[in-house]
């Protein structure tokens with residue numbers, strides 16, 4: 001009575017392949033997601049470049065640099081949609097088989113029999129979901145300077161998905177603008193937190209982190225620049241570019257130019273102060289010590305006082321760092 005169904009079930013017990021088309025967004029970018037559990041970064045790759053530039057064996061996560069073969073980058077939405085399509089297709093095949101069984105059964109019933117038993121299979125119309133439309137286009141679009149692969153991200157990206165190229169200058173400009181954006185958001189942060197103590201602490205942390213991150217961004221950028229420009233010179237001591245005068249001497253030895261060739265004395269003094277303040281924030285919880293006063297020349301503080309960093313100071317530091325970095329680079 002259920003011959004067709006049994007046959008279909010047997011066929012289905014072998015591995016089934018269901019292919020589901022992926023849709024790119026309005027701008028031709030395909031949604032992708034990093035398969036690393038801790039990351040799951042969402043990004044997009046221009047569909048044509050995903051096909052032509054990205055290699056099957058290895059794709060790089062733009063955010064964390066994790067690598068995996070190209071068939072592992074589906075977003076959770078794409079996987080869920082594909083499952084739905086697959087289940088619907090299988091259901092359709094089972095329904096068809098059961099309908100055939102029922103028809104055969106019904107045909108065998110004698111029309112004049114005293115009692116007729118008929119079988120009716122309820123096969124509602126199949127609904128096949130197409131994968132959800134692609135997510136909204138992303139604002140930050142990047143073209144890899146090394147392989148020209150086009151990709152898009154929200155927030156920051158450090159690696160090209162196709163070739164893994166780490167664009168140090170891109171990373172630097174993104175870090176700097178990220179800090180500026182965080183400072184711009186401060187009025188909103190203040191307004192959004194009803195508890196005034198919490199609001200002020202949050203604002204202070206954002207400002208102080210901004211100063212520290214600005215200097216870290218400069219340090220990383222200088223490290224990469226130095227290493228790519230002077231690959232034959234011995235690798236400098238770790239964190240040397242966190243120290244303004246040591247970093248300057250290093251460039252001077254290699255290139256004949258030092259920081260004072262790029263910025264004015266007043267600017268260099270301000271930078272020296274900010275670099276020393278970073279040190280206090282990172283290692284002394286912002287408490288001023290005698291070393292700070294000597295090294296920074298900042299006599300507005302006494303030993304034991306707590307540093308006060310203002311939004312405007314971080315902005316000045318960002319501009320000076322940009323000026324210095326772009327002069328070194330060019």
Ligand SMILES: [Zn+2]
Pocket residue numbers: 034035036039040041061062063064065066
């Ligand atoms: Zn990742």
Ligand SMILES: [Zn+2]
Pocket residue numbers: 144145146147148149160161162163164165
């Ligand atoms: Zn690339």
